[in-house]
Amino acid sequence: MSEEHVFAPLVERWTQRFQLDDADCAAIRSLPHSERLLERDSYVVREGEASNNCCLLLSGFAYRHKLVRAGARQILSLHVSGEFVDLQNCLLGTADHNVQTLSRATVAFVPQAALLALAAARPAVGRAMWHDTMIDSSIFREWVVNVGRRDSVTRIAHLLCEIAVRLGAAGLAQDQSFILPLTQEQLADATGLTSVHTNRVLQALRRDGLISLSTRSLKVLDWHRLRELGDFNARYLHLETPRELSPA
Amino acid sequence: MSEEHVFAPLVERWTQRFQLDDADCAAIRSLPHSERLLERDSYVVREGEASNNCCLLLSGFAYRHKLVRAGARQILSLHVSGEFVDLQNCLLGTADHNVQTLSRATVAFVPQAALLALAAARPAVGRAMWHDTMIDSSIFREWVVNVGRRDSVTRIAHLLCEIAVRLGAAGLAQDQSFILPLTQEQLADATGLTSVHTNRVLQALRRDGLISLSTRSLKVLDWHRLRELGDFNARYLHLETPRELSPA
DNA sequence: CGTATTGTTGAGCGTAGTCAAAGTTAGTGG
DNA sequence: CCACTAACTTTGACTACGCTCAACAATACG
Numbered sequence: 001m002s003e004e005h006v007f008a009p010l011v012e013r014w015t016q017r018f019q020l021d022d023a024d025c026a027a028i029r030s031l032p033h034s035e036r037l038l039e040r041d042s043y044v045v046r047e048g049e050a051s052n053n054c055c056l057l058l059s060g061f062a063y064r065h066k067l068v069r070a071g072a073r074q075i076l077s078l079h080v081s082g083e084f085v086d087l088q089n090c091l092l093g094t095a096d097h098n099v100q101t102l103s104r105a106t107v108a109f110v111p112q113a114a115l116l117a118l119a120a121a122r123p124a125v126g127r128a129m130w131h132d133t134m135i136d137s138s139i140f141r142e143w144v145v146n147v148g149r150r151d152s153v154t155r156i157a158h159l160l161c162e163i164a165v166r167l168g169a170a171g172l173a174q175d176q177s178f179i180l181p182l183t184q185e186q187l188a189d190a191t192g193l194t195s196v197h198t199n200r201v202l203q204a205l206r207r208d209g210l211i212s213l214s215t216r217s218l219k220v221l222d223w224h225r226l227r228e229l230g231d232f233n234a235r236y237l238h239l240e241t242p243r244e245l246s247p248a
Numbered sequence: 249m250s251e252e253h254v255f256a257p258l259v260e261r262w263t264q265r266f267q268l269d270d271a272d273c274a275a276i277r278s279l280p281h282s283e284r285l286l287e288r289d290s291y292v293v294r295e296g297e298a299s300n301n302c303c304l305l306l307s308g309f310a311y312r313h314k315l316v317r318a319g320a321r322q323i324l325s326l327h328v329s330g331e332f333v334d335l336q337n338c339l340l341g342t343a344d345h346n347v348q349t350l351s352r353a354t355v356a357f358v359p360q361a362a363l364l365a366l367a368a369a370r371p372a373v374g375r376a377m378w379h380d381t382m383i384d385s386s387i388f389r390e391w392v393v394n395v396g397r398r399d400s401v402t403r404i405a406h407l408l409c410e411i412a413v414r415l416g417a418a419g420l421a422q423d424q425s426f427i428l429p430l431t432q433e434q435l436a437d438a439t440g441l442t443s444v445h446t447n448r449v450l451q452a453l454r455r456d457g458l459i460s461l462s463t464r465s466l467k468v469l470d471w472h473r474l475r476e477l478g479d480f481n482a483r484y485l486h487l488e489t490p491r492e493l494s495p496a
Numbered sequence: 497c498g499t500a501t502t503g504t505t506g507a508g509c510g511t512a513g514t515c516a517a518a519g520t521t522a523g524t525g526g
Numbered sequence: 527c528c529a530c531t532a533a534c535t536t537t538g539a540c541t542a543c544g545c546t547c548a549a550c551a552a553t554a555c556g
Contacts, residue, residue: 048483066389069479072397076389091375091382096484097389119378120371127339127368130378134339137381140388141314141324141345147396148440149320152512183534192396197512199536215521215534231317235296236344400544431502445544447504463502463553 006035006058006108009082014128024122031118033108038101044085045099051089053109057081060105061181065189066097075190077139078102078163078181080170087133090115102181135238142236147192150231155191156201157230160211164220165234180218254283254306254356257330262376265488272370279366281356286349292333293347299337301357305329308353309429313437314345323438325387326350326411326429328418335381338363350429383486390484395440398479403439404449405478408459412468413482428466 011025020028035058038044044055044062062085064076076097079085089095090112119126139162146158163180167173182190188198205211210226212219220226259273268276283306286292292303292310303310310333312324324345327333337343338360367374387410394406411428415421430438436446453459458474460467468474 064389066393068393068397070397074393074396076392088382088385091379092386092486094483096386096486116375120375123368123371123374126371126374126378127364130367130374130381131339133378133385134336134381137336137385137388138340138344140385140392141312144324144388144391144395145314145316145322147392148322149316149318154316184536185534194513195535196514196537200512203536235342238340238344240341432504433502442545443503444505444546448544451504 006033007031007056009058010056010084013082014125018124018128018131020124020128024125027118027122028125031110032114033110035106035108038105038107040101040104042101042105043098044101044107045089045095045097047095047098049095050093051086051095052112054087054090054112054115055085055099056108056110057083057085058106058108061102062099062105063102063186063190064097064099073189074192075186076143077136078166078190080166080172081105082170084129084132087115087129088136102186138236138238143190152191152193152197152201153204154229154231155193156187156198157205157210157226158232159187159191159230160205160218160220161227161230161232161234162237164218164223165237165239169237169239175219176221176223177217177219180213180216254281255279255304257306258304258332261330262373266372266376266379268372268376272373275366275370276373279358280362281358283354283356286353286355288349288352290349290353291346292349292355293337293343293345295343295346297343298341299334299343300360302335302338302360302363303333303347304356304358305331305333306354306356309350310347310353311350311434311438312345312347321437322440323434324391325384326414326438328414328420329353330418332377332380335363335377336384350434386484386486391438400439400441400445400449401452402477402479403441404435404446405453405458405474406480407435407439407478408453408466408468409475409478409480409482410485412466412471413485413487417485417487423467424469424471425465425467428461428464 007029011020011028014020014028015025033056038060045051047066057079059081062079065073066076067073085099085107086095115129119129146155150158164173164176164178167178172178184198184202185195188195191198193201202213205226206213210220210222210229212221255277259268259276262268262276263273281304286308293299295314305327307329310327313321314324315321333347333355334343363377367377394403398406412421412424412426415426420426432446432450433443436443439446441449450461453474454461458468458470458477460469
């Protein structure tokens, strides 16, 4: 991956949604950064650490999670390539959660100070960054609802819907088929269930002809019914272009 | 409440944490706004609505929530006076959740465009706003953990700890006592439990001498044990001066 | 003072958890 | 390329935490 293309997907995504001018784009492209290849399960951020760098995911998948005293893990969100994975920790001094790769991944670490300086110098870019973090926030809210008020089948179906839509939007799905980057244990940790129960729910979804799933490869066979079953409404993903707001 | 003091608590809070100069503060104070008194249970934002105003809570309490198809409600967060209650919806065009008052409240509605213009014109203020929303985000993450991976007693204890610390930080608690602005049904909706079970857990906490609670008035009797029981660590609140209820 | 809201109690049930073991797939090194 | 191992998935039997339903008590409030 050549240096000058590192930020290309990011610039493309942002220019589609926000009015970034050439200077904005150039400023993004000239951000200092160091590119790295991370093995699966590598920690990108550890809870309690001071964070000096922000991590942009160039390829692969990542997730956030937290541990409770009893030792259980709760996965907080999933991330696909093209996303900044810890703008969150960037603004708040110390990380309050862990970020880890789900797969082998390439990332670019960008010094926090450079990002904040860019946000201050180029308000349109700052707003794009803020906007991205607000979408993350919306997804957290939906996850609170998912683990708080939905039964196990609905919960799993909802999560699969979210993954299907987000991978689709990122161009990582064809014909309702995609690589599910999570083990059943990770699906369980994302939904607040046990891996045993998650396994049984997945079998039920297969039995009912909603999905086919084998070794990390998932195909949605009946999107309408899965969406219905999962009580899924994509609004919270805010995939549409945001309304244009011009400074007064 | 006189016009020029509407933003005073906000300016004070932000200047304590960020380096805002006089021009920044003046710009905040001169934000256009309309002040209103809202009765208890008033909607501030409704899911699906386009939002044109941001709501700053001047007094009273508010909460965010979402409904699932089955009709259950999940409370997503609580808000105390001095906080912007929907900077979230401000950046994203349409609201993805409801915001409602928990008590009679006074609020100031600020036009969204003015806020975004301010954020762009005065980067330090923009960063303060972004920072506030990132703390909300951190709290959402902790709530995902709370409802996803903690048992009922731990969950309720954790929520009570959060409320105690946040009300303490806002100067709304004295001597480990404060007004608990939630009914048991609302506590249940915040923790993903039923009101019946919440009632039983509260009784257990009273029986064990951790809290005393009667008609909306809660006193923490044993902060150390409650904190322990609730698996509570205030880091996620990112209070600069974590003013925890100290054991005398 | 009457009514609505909120809190409390009991009995029975069901969803999801626990524990343990076997089966399957993927990854690694010989 | 195969053998071996670790990781992941599946199954069964049993358990328990928290839910449901329903009635009643206490409190707030107009």
